[in-house]
Amino acid sequence: MSGTKVKKRRGDAPEGDVPKINVPQWVWDRNNDPNAKKRMETAKKIIAVHGLPKGRDGKAS
Amino acid sequence: MNSEHYPLRASDDYLSYSFLSLGHRGPILKVITFDPIEAEPHQVFNLSLADADNATKQIRDDVISDNGDKNKIIETVAESINIFSGHYFKAYILIRGNSSSRNRMYQMAIASRLEKIRLRYEIYGLTKMGWQAFLKNQNYEGFLLRRND
Numbered sequence: 001m002s003g004t005k006v007k008k009r010r011g012d013a014p015e016g017d018v019p020k021i022n023v024p025q026w027v028w029d030r031n032n033d034p035n036a037k038k039r040m041e042t043a044k045k046i047i048a049v050h051g052l053p054k055g056r057d058g059k060a061s
Numbered sequence: 062m063n064s065e066h067y068p069l070r071a072s073d074d075y076l077s078y079s080f081l082s083l084g085h086r087g088p089i090l091k092v093i094t095f096d097p098i099e100a101e102p103h104q105v106f107n108l109s110l111a112d113a114d115n116a117t118k119q120i121r122d123d124v125i126s127d128n129g130d131k132n133k134i135i136e137t138v139a140e141s142i143n144i145f146s147g148h149y150f151k152a153y154i155l156i157r158g159n160s161s162s163r164n165r166m167y168q169m170a171i172a173s174r175l176e177k178i179r180l181r182y183e184i185y186g187l188t189k190m191g192w193q194a195f196l197k198n199q200n201y202e203g204f205l206l207r208r209n210d
Contacts, residue, residue, distance in 0.1 A: 021070045023079040027113045033120035043107035053192040
């Protein structure tokens with residue numbers, strides 16, 4: 001996905017550790033989630049209004 | 062957060078996870094998604110849990126499946142957070158139910174696991190005054206998690 005960085009750390013489980021179950025391809029398609037857009041808009045609004053928690057220095061920790 | 066959970070299948074980018082809820086109403090395919098909300102200066106993702114309805118080929122977060130396995134599902138969501146945060150370290154995860162009853166359920170689930178959660182995560186609750194460190198016996202409108210180990 002664009003705009004996101006994957007940061008792997010020492011000690012992370014190697015890829016492939018997650019057991020495989022049969023998942024139909026349509027399940028991974030975000031277009032099949034009719035409430036996704038509304039949910040994301042609400043989440044963005046919450047962050048826009050309240051920001052992120054402040055650390056001791058007054059900045060987002 | 063290492064109690065019994067359902068086996069998870071992750072998408073290639075570790076932003077979506079799927080598992081089978083095996084309760085008294087039969088198998089229900091569930092989807093957990095971490096949607097990117099903000100990238101800079103801090104990554105923020107919104108967590109959602111929904112059912113995959115094979116009949117309509119839709120992901121629905123507005124159904125109550127009532128499959129009698131709530132605790133195991135909560136543990137499975139917790140496991141997805143562990144996997145996700147291992148790949149998106151220091152990202153904030155916003156958790157918010159789509160109803161007040163779901164928020165209460167999340168609140169109780171977090172409160173009952175608070176000591177364990179705090180070993181690995183910072184956790185905050187949203188009040189009308191803004192974010193505050195999560196406290197038991199307090200009502201919140203949403204929750205924010207970030208890995209701290």
